[in-house]
């Protein structure tokens with residue numbers, strides 16, 4: 138796939154992509170936006186759904202389940218997909234499990250209650266899509282494991298990589314957030330410099346980095 142083809146694949150119309158989700162899931166997503174619980178923004182989810190469909194994903198890994206709304210959207214949109222999702226907060230993990238059961242998707246979504254740092258080394262490689270949506274400061278540290286887990290031709294999607302403009306300096310970063318912004322800068326530098334990856338950073342949500350693992354030539 139050329140760089141242009143990859144860029145075209147990463148364009149999605151949120152209204153079109155999300156319209157196919159069950160109304161009950163759309164209501165949960167709308168409710169999540171009103172309270173403290175973060176879930177992927179519409180534009181980000183639309184790109185994930187398009188990529189998942191176009192790549193005919195069989196195996197998906199999500200880091201940071203939240204209440205499971207993105208895992209559910211992927212599972213319901215891609216009937217052949219098996220999803221593993223990791224969450225470190227027990228309350229959210231339990232809420233996600235309830236949501237998976239309510240939509241009859243518990244057989245295709247494996248929810249793991251753990252710190253992703255402890256689980257990643259034990260996972261078997263060969264994921265078609267990785268959605269990295271956990272602790273931002275860890276992205277760069279987990280990159281070697283994530284590359285190992287991704288199959289050639291698969292895509293690593295990292296959310297919130299521009300974080301309110303703090304990462305590219307377009308908005309002054311509060312002193313308390315300088316370290317996390319620096320780790321995200323390091324993540325972006327690493328994926329952009331990596332010859333095994335082709336990376337696009339889209340200004341969707343708080344910034345979505347999409348890195349496709351090149352096939353060996």
Ligand SMILES: C[S@@+](CC[C@H](N)C(=O)[O-])C[C@H]1O[C@@H](n2cnc3c(N)ncnc32)[C@H](O)[C@@H]1O
Nearest residue numbers: 176177201202203207224225226252253270271
């Ligand atoms: C932005 S939310 C995930 C939202 C979810 N991906 C979605 O789109 O609906 C980030 C989640 O990462 C979880 N998290 C934070 N550190 C983690 C870690 N070390 N391992 C696994 N999950 C973690 C948080 O508890 C939180 O629920």
